[in-house]
Amino acid sequence: MQNKILQHIEQVIDLDLSEENEFLSILSEIRISKRELLIEPRQEVLSEYYVVSGCLEAYYLDENGNRHIIQFAVEDWWISDFEAFFSGSKSELFVEAIENSHLLEIQKSNLETLYKRIPKFERFFRIKTTNAFVALRGRIMSALQKNNKQRYIEFCEQYPQIEQRVPNSHIANYLGITPESLSRIRKEFL
Amino acid sequence: MQNKILQHIEQVIDLDLSEENEFLSILSEIRISKRELLIEPRQEVLSEYYVVSGCLEAYYLDENGNRHIIQFAVEDWWISDFEAFFSGSKSELFVEAIENSHLLEIQKSNLETLYKRIPKFERFFRIKTTNAFVALRGRIMSALQKNNKQRYIEFCEQYPQIEQRVPNSHIANYLGITPESLSRIRKEFL
DNA sequence: AGCCTTCCCTAACATACATCAAGCACATTA
DNA sequence: TAATGTGCTTGATGTATGTTAGGGAAGGCT
Numbered sequence: 001m002q003n004k005i006l007q008h009i010e011q012v013i014d015l016d017l018s019e020e021n022e023f024l025s026i027l028s029e030i031r032i033s034k035r036e037l038l039i040e041p042r043q044e045v046l047s048e049y050y051v052v053s054g055c056l057e058a059y060y061l062d063e064n065g066n067r068h069i070i071q072f073a074v075e076d077w078w079i080s081d082f083e084a085f086f087s088g089s090k091s092e093l094f095v096e097a098i099e100n101s102h103l104l105e106i107q108k109s110n111l112e113t114l115y116k117r118i119p120k121f122e123r124f125f126r127i128k129t130t131n132a133f134v135a136l137r138g139r140i141m142s143a144l145q146k147n148n149k150q151r152y153i154e155f156c157e158q159y160p161q162i163e164q165r166v167p168n169s170h171i172a173n174y175l176g177i178t179p180e181s182l183s184r185i186r187k188e189f190l
Numbered sequence: 191m192q193n194k195i196l197q198h199i200e201q202v203i204d205l206d207l208s209e210e211n212e213f214l215s216i217l218s219e220i221r222i223s224k225r226e227l228l229i230e231p232r233q234e235v236l237s238e239y240y241v242v243s244g245c246l247e248a249y250y251l252d253e254n255g256n257r258h259i260i261q262f263a264v265e266d267w268w269i270s271d272f273e274a275f276f277s278g279s280k281s282e283l284f285v286e287a288i289e290n291s292h293l294l295e296i297q298k299s300n301l302e303t304l305y306k307r308i309p310k311f312e313r314f315f316r317i318k319t320t321n322a323f324v325a326l327r328g329r330i331m332s333a334l335q336k337n338n339k340q341r342y343i344e345f346c347e348q349y350p351q352i353e354q355r356v357p358n359s360h361i362a363n364y365l366g367i368t369p370e371s372l373s374r375i376r377k378e379f380l
Numbered sequence: 381a382g383c384c385t386t387c388c389c390t391a392a393c394a395t396a397c398a399t400c401a402a403g404c405a406c407a408t409t410a
Numbered sequence: 411t412a413a414t415g416t417g418c419t420t421g422a423t424g425t426a427t428g429t430t431a432g433g434g435a436a437g438g439c440t
Binding site for chain 2 (some may be wrong): 082140
């Protein structure tokens with residue numbers, strides 16, 4: 001389990017043994033069952049979470065109570081209410097387990113201490129954030145310029161692990177289309 | 191001119207006179223004419239820019255040569271190819287002046303020195319970035335869930351200064367709709 | 381003044397997608 | 411076993427929006 005996150009990080013920065021251990025020492029293991037909430041609105045968000053195994057989704061409820069899925073996360077992804085985490089504001093999102101999941105929690109305060117002691121971790125997390133930013137821009141452009149079919153194909157290419165594990169209705173929600181439309185699109189590929 | 195940016199910053203953090211002067215000393219004034227490019231693709235992006243007056247837009251060209259507008263900027267906004275600026279990668283965007291514009295340039299290297307000498311500036315720029323992140327999420331949800339009319343209304347509410355100065359065809363492009371659709375929507379409001 | 385652009389609007393038509401309504405497969409529970 | 415619920419599919423229909431085509435107003439240029 002711990003090897004997994006080290007591999008993940010060492011794709012970007014090199015760590016020696018003591019640095020690895022120092023990093024591992026600030027993580028906590030979390031187990032969460034299907035349908036359980038990791039985060040709910042109006043809380044402080046003091047941690048972000050690395051997914052060792054399982055599957056989760058982040059969503060918010062609008063004025064009419066409609067659910068809007070913002071993000072999925074499977075093995076090797078990070079999840080949280082990042083805006084609340086970064087800005088210190090209260091959460092607006094739900095983060096819910098779609099499967100029983102095994103997570104590693106990293107607290108903001110520990111992360112800041114880590115940055116001071118081993119500055120190259122700042123590089124890792126900065127790159128991670130920039131990548132998220134780029135992905136977000138890609139998603140906007142895709143939503144604005146492409147039709148449902150193209151967006152579904154893109155989704156399958158980008159997130160094959162997710163497409164196979166998440167209910168279709170959730171994928172439709174994430175793509176901003178109806179389950180009926182998604183069903184018709186999928187039919188074309190048989 | 192310089193007062194403007196100080197006011198802008200002092201909405202978030204307090205500065206004494208020497209801090210104000212130190213900040214001003216790292217800025218350069220830039221004048222750019224309508225249709226001139228501030229940034230073009232495949233360059234290093236070493237600066238971000240505060241708009242004192244004028245109006246600019248950031249866009250990219252897709253495989254087919256179609257323009258997709260990512261962002262506008264008017265007085266009191268910041269503009270750059272932020273992904274390239276933050277990540278150190280080459281630019282992918284064009285940033286072009288829609289009107290003759292007066293900018294203040296701030297270089298990344300100077301910014302980092304500033305952070306070390308006066309850490310509260312880091313707070314200002316972190317908050318600015320988080321706000322941008324939230325706005326981006328809002329734009330995604332709006333693109334996925336709302337119809338053209340609602341999105342145009344939102345746009346006018348959020349950016350009244352822009353709606354009045356930018357050609358409608360550019361607004362349509364930003365919203366991911368055709369100029370014809372936008373024209374139909376605007377007609378309803380007469 | 382006359383001639384281009386550029387920008388915006390309008391209308392007729394085509395189409396992608398949502399909505400509404402129903403049925404089926406599969407799992408869960410009584 | 412029957413009863414119920416959940417998720418996926420299908421078809422009929424309506425509507426928002428794109429597409430195509432053309433015209434007209436404002437401003438810049440010769």
